[in-house]
Each structure stands twice: as C-alpha cells, then as structure tokens.
Amino acid sequence: MKNRNFNGVQINQSVTIVEKAGTDISDCRNRIMVYDDNGDVVLAEDATKPVVGVALLEAGYNDISGKAAGFVASGDDVDIQIKDIGFVLAGAEIAKGAEVAAGAEGLAKPAETGEFVVGMALSPAEEGEFLRIHIIKYQKN
Numbered sequence: 001m002k003n004r005n006f007n008g009v010q011i012n013q014s015v016t017i018v019e020k021a022g023t024d025i026s027d028c029r030n031r032i033m034v035y036d037d038n039g040d041v042v043l044a045e046d047a048t049k050p051v052v053g054v055a056l057l058e059a060g061y062n063d064i065s066g067k068a069a070g071f072v073a074s075g076d077d078v079d080i081q082i083k084d085i086g087f088v089l090a091g092a093e094i095a096k097g098a099e100v101a102a103g104a105e106g107l108a109k110p111a112e113t114g115e116f117v118v119g120m121a122l123s124p125a126e127e128g129e130f131l132r133i134h135i136i137k138y139q140k141n
Contacts, residue, residue: 015084016056018077025078027070028055030089030130031106032118033080041078044102047115051102051137053082054118083135088118090125097121099140100133108133111140 021028022040032044033052041052059079060070072078091107094100098121101111108131111117117140118133125131 016081021072021076021078023074025072028060028072029057029070030087031055032102043106047101050116051118053080054086054088055080085134087130090129090131092127094121094125096124115140
C-alpha cells in the first residue's frame with residue numbers, strides 16, 4: 001500500500017477507503033464514484049446505482065503543473081470518502097438543504113424521485129463549484 005497524503009483535505013475525521021479504478025479516469029477529484037460489474041470504482045454517470053462515495057481532493061495523480069492532476073489509470077488506487085461531511089463538484093445549481101444525487105461525469109445534481117441519493121447539501125453551489133455535503137446514502141422515495 002502506498003503512503004497516503006491527505007494534507008489540506010477537509011474531511012472532519014470522516015471514514016475513507018481505497019478502491020481500484022475500473023477504467024482510466026481523467027480527473028476523479030471530488031466526483032461521485034460507483035462500483036462497476038467487477039467491483040472496481042468508476043465515475044457515476046447517473047443516479048441509478050448505489051453510491052460508494054466521493055473521491056478525495058488529493059485522489060489520483062498529484063501533479064503540481066495541473067496537467068494530470070486527479071488522473072487515475074485503470075487499476076490505480078482511488079481514495080474515497082464514504083460518509084460524513086465532504087466536498088463534491090456540482091454539475092448543476094444546487095440549493096442548500098437539497099438532496100444530492102450523481103449526474104454525468106460524477107458531478108452532483110439535485111436528486112429526483114427513485115434516484116440514489118449521495119447526501120444533503122450543506123451549502124448552495126452553482127455548476128462547477130464545490131458543494132459541501134453531508135454524505136448519507138439512500139434511495140429517494
């Protein structure tokens with residue numbers, strides 16, 4: 001197992017796990033992850049699967065040039081927060097207090113009936129902004 005460096009990550013003593021990437025991911029940071037058919041993690045593309053959690057800000061390659069930051073090759077480790085308070089990238093406008101689900105490219109969106117929820121928004125966010133969430137996973141009735 002590689003050494004882990006979580007300097008600067010705001011996870012409030014949250015539980016994290018390490019999983020293998022099921023495919024190359026150009027940028028996994030602060031994106032919602034699900035299991036593929038082989039039990040490896042991939043970016044969520046919608047809210048039809050139960051969520052594993054959210055990849056940490058420092059997951060993937062740590063490239064200070066920014067060119068490859070967050071890249072994960074198939075089979076590489078992905079550090080994932082699975083509960084408590086963390087940050088996810090918003091793929092749409094989300095209001096504080098809204099239930100949050102996965103959208104395309106692992107980005108957060110407001111949850112709809114029947115979708116798997118990743119958590120509740122603790123701050124508002126516009127598309128492309130960081131959204132602070134309380135990770136609590138369930139299926140919205």
